[in-house]
Amino acid sequence: MSLPDFRAGKAAIAFILVTAMLDIVAMGIVIPVLPTLIEEFSGSNARAGIINGVFVALWALMQFVASPIIGSLSDQYGRRPVILLSTAGLAADYVLMALAPSLWWLALGRMIAGVTSASFTTVYAYMADITEPEQRARGYGLIGAAFSAGFVAGPLLGGVLGEVSPRAPFWVAAALSGVAFLYGTFILPESLAPEKRMAFSWQRANPLGALRLLRSHPELTGLAGSNFLMYFAHHVFSAVFVLYAGYRYGWSAWQVGVLLAMVGVLDMIVQGVLVGPAVKRFGDRKVMVFGLFGGAVGIACMGLAPTGLLFTLAMLPNALWGLAMPTLQSLMTQRVSESEQGQLQGANNSVASIAGVLSPLFFGTVYALSVGPDARLPHPGAAFLIAALVLLAAAGVGWRVAARARREALASAEA
Numbered sequence: 001m002s003l004p005d006f007r008a009g010k011a012a013i014a015f016i017l018v019t020a021m022l023d024i025v026a027m028g029i030v031i032p033v034l035p036t037l038i039e040e041f042s043g044s045n046a047r048a049g050i051i052n053g054v055f056v057a058l059w060a061l062m063q064f065v066a067s068p069i070i071g072s073l074s075d076q077y078g079r080r081p082v083i084l085l086s087t088a089g090l091a092a093d094y095v096l097m098a099l100a101p102s103l104w105w106l107a108l109g110r111m112i113a114g115v116t117s118a119s120f121t122t123v124y125a126y127m128a129d130i131t132e133p134e135q136r137a138r139g140y141g142l143i144g145a146a147f148s149a150g151f152v153a154g155p156l157l158g159g160v161l162g163e164v165s166p167r168a169p170f171w172v173a174a175a176l177s178g179v180a181f182l183y184g185t186f187i188l189p190e191s192l193a194p195e196k197r198m199a200f201s202w203q204r205a206n207p208l209g210a211l212r213l214l215r216s217h218p219e220l221t222g223l224a225g226s227n228f229l230m231y232f233a234h235h236v237f238s239a240v241f242v243l244y245a246g247y248r249y250g251w252s253a254w255q256v257g258v259l260l261a262m263v264g265v266l267d268m269i270v271q272g273v274l275v276g277p278a279v280k281r282f283g284d285r286k287v288m289v290f291g292l293f294g295g296a297v298g299i300a301c302m303g304l305a306p307t308g309l310l311f312t313l314a315m316l317p318n319a320l321w322g323l324a325m326p327t328l329q330s331l332m333t334q335r336v337s338e339s340e341q342g343q344l345q346g347a348n349n350s351v352a353s354i355a356g357v358l359s360p361l362f363f364g365t366v367y368a369l370s371v372g373p374d375a376r377l378p379h380p381g382a383a384f385l386i387a388a389l390v391l392l393a394a395a396g397v398g399w400r401v402a403a404r405a406r407r408e409a410l411a412s413a414e415a
Contacts, residue, residue, distance in 0.1 A: 013130065013139070015188045017146040019083065020123050022180035024147045028154020028264075029169040029176070030097070032257045033162040034106075035242040040166070041103045049371075051103065053239045053364020055110045060235075060356025062114025067349035071121045076200040079126040080190045084181060089116035091177035098170035121345035124329060128345075129191035133334045137284055138276040140326035145272025148322075152264035159257020213336065213347050220335050222401035224351050227328055229394035230292065231352040233299065234321075235359035236387040240367040247371055248380050249308035263315055270322035279327060285402035288327040292395035294320025296388045303384030321391075328398075363387070 038055065039048035074082040093116060097109035123143060131139040161168040214224040245251040245259070278287045298318025305311035329348070336344045363383045370377035379385070 013127075013142065015184075016123060016126050016191075017142060019087070019180055019184045019188055020120075020143060021146040021150045022176055022183065024150025025154040025157070025176050028150055028260070029158035029161065029173045030094075031155050031238075031260060032158045032242060032254075033166045033169050036162065037166045038103065038106065039243070041106070047368070049240055049243050049367040050364045052243065053360035053362075053367075055107060056235060056238045056360035056364075057357045058107060059110045059114040059117075060353045060360070062111050062353075063117065063356060064350050064353030066115040067121050067345075067353060068347060071125065071345050071347075071349070072198075072200050074122040074125055074192070075198045078190045078192050078197070079122045079129065080184070080188055082122045083126070083188065084184050086116045086122075087177055087181040087184060091174050091181060094170050094174035094177060098167050098174065121349045124345045124348075126191045128333050129196075133330075136333055137279045137287075137327050137330035140329045141271040141275030143271075144275075144322060144326050145268045148264045148266075148268035148271060150264070152261045152268065155257040155260030155264070157257070159252075159254040159260075162257070163252075163254055213344060214351070219401055219404070220332060222397060222404070223328060223332050224348070226288075226292070226394045226397040226401065227332075227348060228351050228355050229390055229397060230324060230328070231355035232359040233295075233387040233390040233394065235356055236299070236363045236383050239360035239363040240383050244367065244371075244380070244383070245308075245311075249311065251308065255308075259312060259315075262312070263319070266315060266319035267322045270319050271326060275323060275326050278323060279330075284327040284331050285398070288324045288331070289395050289398045289402060291320050291323030291325075291327070292391055292398055294318070295324065296391035296395060299384055299391060300388035303379070303381030303388065305381070324394075324398075 034055075035048060035052045038051050042048050042051055070082055070086070090113065093109055093112040096112065097106060100106045100109060124140065127139045127143055128136060157172065158169040161172060214220050242256055245256050251259070275287070282290075294317050298314050298316070298320070301314035301317065302311050305314055332344060332348065363386075366377065366383045366386060369375065370380050370382040
């Protein structure tokens with residue numbers, strides 16, 4: 001996987017990718033064990049599905065509030081201090097969750113994690129700072145690959161540590177976030193030049209103010225709608241996957257960790273290797289729509305899979321989803337100025353966070369209604385089937401936006 005030519009050189013992108021990967025490893029470690037810990041506190045698999053959905057929603061709600069603020073702060077003070085402060089906050093938060101004596105403490109920990117994890121908006125803004133517009137899809141693909149690499153190592157390590165103790169992954173996550181902070185302190189350079197910075201404004205930094213930016217261009221509005229649907233479907237995994245895998249296939253924390261590592265490998269290949277050549281040949285829009293459609297096929301197969309083997313095989317078409325995320329980001333960044341990149345990423349994360357508030361509550365409830373002796377829904381994979389329909393809707397919105405943009409481009413050329 002080669003690095004494209006960036007404005008600030010390959011060293012800058014290497015630094016941000018390593019920093020991002022360490023943060024994702026820390027986050028991924030707790031994935032296999034957090035629902036299990038919730039189940040221990042609640043005493044019920046079905047109830048744990050609802051509570052886990054609430055926890056994910058709390059995380060997303062804090063992202064919704066914090067993302068535009070953090071994005072706007074990075075537009076004024078630079079990307080580096082925001083990333084470092086957030087990473088240090090994550091380390092402290094994992095210590096809090098490692099010591100949590102009750103569900104209320106875990107809930108507080110997830111809320112703090114929602115604030116500190118909002119720095120991912122700054123990571124994407126950092127990439128926009130150091131890439132030319134035509135290179136951004138590939139650059140975002142590399143960020144996606146770094147995230148995927150973190151999700152390969154994180155859940156795998158979390159599964160191993162979870163067999164020892166459900167608390168152990170949190171301690172290791174805290175240590176890794178601390179390493180990321182130290183690495184960034186000594187290595188990570190600043191990407192936003194002083195002359196390109198924009199003064200902080202609460203009008204832009206509040207969530208509703210940040211969303212106004214997405215209404216500044218018709219195509220930007222349509223892409224934001226597709227982004228919302230994509231993240232709404234995606235949260236079926238964070239809300240119910242671990243509990244569903246244990247209920248339907250009898251998988252342990254170790255097996256869940258292995259599968260999540262496989263997902264990370266596939267996503268790393270798609271975003272790190274395939275995005276660049278695909279965009280070069282077909283363009284951002286076509287690749288985005290194809291990725292959303294492929295993801296819908298894969299997630300539908302997961303919901304229908306009667307065995308763990310077939311569920312695992314469904315990860316192959318689902319991996320095409322990775323084509324959509326960087327191309328969607330690239331299309332949106334090309335419609336705002338350099339001084340607004342942080343604000344745009346904050347607005348994007350706010351949209352994703354709205355989906356993150358609503359989706360886990362919805363899918364957690366669907367899951368609770370589809371399992372157990374008193375299940376009201378006829379199929380335990382109902383949540384995945386509904387998510388597939390939502391992703392198909394995202395592909396439809398993306399296709400419509402692409403068609404309209406193509407007509408506008410042709411009309412402009414003829415004029």
